[in-house]
Amino acid sequence: MRYRASLLIYLKEGVLDIQGRTILRSLHDLGYGEVQDVRVGKYLRITLEAADESAARRQAEAMCSDLLVNDLIEEYSLVVEEEGK
């Protein structure tokens, strides 16, 4: 079966977010003074074959710890669903 893993990776609270700061400053320069904070993360949509949904989730979690997420400074949330649903 084919599954889609949607992965949101973001910096832990307290870790300096340079990209977010830069975007915040640009927004202020453009006149969006009402913006108080910007945090930037990554979004990955992974399509994979797996026997069932819990196997797909285990595989995606293994990929996170092997390659995709630096757990010293990042956290992630993961949603796995059958493709086409």
Added chain:
Amino acid sequence: MRYRASLLIYLKEGVLDIQGRTILRSLHDLGYGEVQDVRVGKYLRITLEAADESAARRQAEAMCSDLLVNDLIEEYSLVVEEEGK
């Protein structure tokens, strides 16, 4: 009132996703042969002051077209909610 705009920016279907390809190859090299596709996007969490939720949404949409989204190659989805909810 304080609102949080969660913005997901991704490449349109058909636009070559170099980052996604690179991650796909790395996953294959690590033995995750079951992965068929990877697409990469950006996630922005914007905290802003606004009179109400629809004003917050309008402001966030204006930021998207002014700075955050390149609508030639990117699409986005936006969720706006009151902070703390």
